Amino acid sequence: MSVRLEPDPLRPETELANFLRGLEGDGAVVSFVGIARSKDGGDAAVTGLHLDHYPGMTEASLAAIAAEAERRFEISDVAVVHRCGHVPAGDAIVFIAAAARHRRPAFLAADYLMDRLKTDAAFWKREDGVDGSRWIEPSEEDRVDRERWGEPRAGN
Template identity: 60%
Template sequence: MAITALLSHGPPSAEAELAAFMSGRTGDGAVVAFVGLARDSSRAGPVTGLFLDHYAGFTERSLEVIAADAHARFPVSDIRVIHRCGDVAPGEAIVFVAVAAPHRRAAFEAADYLMDRLKTEAAFWKREDGPDGSRWIEPTDQDRADRQRWSD
């Protein structure tokens, strides 16, 4: 069992991360991986960049707690979360999540849960930059509804 939650100042390499996560894995029947990308538009208009501000130590701990909660909730073997901070250009990776489990359903559900929690609870302050200026953004009502479905 391994839970890894890391903050990255550059784009995570999904290919390298997945290859390392898969290496030597023989006891699991499923691996689910997710890569979140920065978009070039939002409801507010064109996006030229995204800035994810963080507080050292605090942000990393929020990632660790979310990953540990997923591990406690689902019958999974390993979890790896790498979340980007700083400046992110459209098309670049923001987050990489991988989950290994004996069975596929648990891996899919744990990855989905992780993303819903990361989107709404990870300790980041997010700013979208565009041709008309910058705006700080919060989770949407849909993000909150997605998170709510996991409440007991």
């Protein structure tokens, strides 16, 4: 398991290459890259996001989510790399990967990871636009996606 906060721009192709290099005997890898959107839910321009975090606590929340994915699904390895600080619109904000002997557990683990990261990772997110900034919370859709895994929600 590899979990990392990254203040610098993500290079998803490098992250995937590094993840693949460490695998043995797996038949499937599912990866996902989340991109900072250039428009908000109301279609207004967004220049970027700011992800504030509390050192130690945020990493622990990412590690707990990754460990739970390993526990729930038959995966052999998982990687979570999440940006922190300022992320310009259009830049990668998160990279995840899950490896497994077969595809289904890898897909399920990746889906689970993103649902949990969107709702339970210890970040404070501010959306910056040409008309100002606003703090944002997980959407109702994010919460519904999270609930389908049948676990009580963390404190976020």
